[in-house]
Amino acid sequence: MITGPVNPNSIDIPLIQTGCLKSEFNSTYSVHLNGIIRSDEFQQSIENINRTISSRKSRIIVGLIAILSLSGGMVLFILGGVTRIESHLAGFPILVGIGLGIFGFGMLVLSIGCCIVQLRTTTRLQQAVANESMKYSTRSSPCSWRLHVYRTRGGGHRRRRNTRLIYRRIHGKKVFH
Structure with missing residues (x-):
């Protein structure tokens, strides 16, 4: 559902959420857009x-590396502990140390990788919105697209990130970004 304008323009x-x-952004054409942009232009934009x-390639790559590292680290940790018990040797088992190291690597890949993927997605999204905005900024009645990302409180005490695409009609001369 497209919400009515807070600002009349x-x-x-x-x-x-589609899966x-x-x-993805809601592609339902709003009656508020009549006279500003045609339905087919809006749908295409x-x-x-x-x-x-x-594109989910980078998410899949980060996820696979993290899953393989985390599970491989746990397996080596457990295997190191079991072999240590069966061999009755004194000292720290090398497989336990390797398992902990690989597990830690998986945690780093997961946390840092998710941040990088999110940053890249936001950057690509901002560029796409700017490209679409440029299409409409040269019209006799110029308008622009803006991406607003802000945090709100969701259910309970969790913070949830909301993203909205703001379509704004600009009155006056050509808009420069």
Whole structure:
């Protein structure tokens, strides 16, 4: 659902959940857009923007590296402990140390990788929104697209990130970004 304008010259287009770990901007054409942008132009612009955030290659790569490292580290840790008990040797088992190291590497890949993937996705999204905005900024009645990312409180005490695409009609001369 596209929400009505808070500012009479803007229309909020929310990011909606379309699957497990998959979101996209709502492509429903709002009546508030009549006279500003045609329905087919709006659909094409939203499709172009959604295409930039639909790529999941980097998420899959980070996820696979993290899963393999975490599970491999746990296996080596357990294997090191079992062999230590069976061999009755004194000292720290080398497999336990290697397992802990690989597990720690997996935790780093998971935490840092998720941050990098999110940053890259946001950067690509900002560029796509800027590209779409440029299409409409040279019209006789210029308008622009803006990406607003902000945090709100969700259910309970968790913080949830909301992303909205703001379509704003600009009155006056050409808009420069």
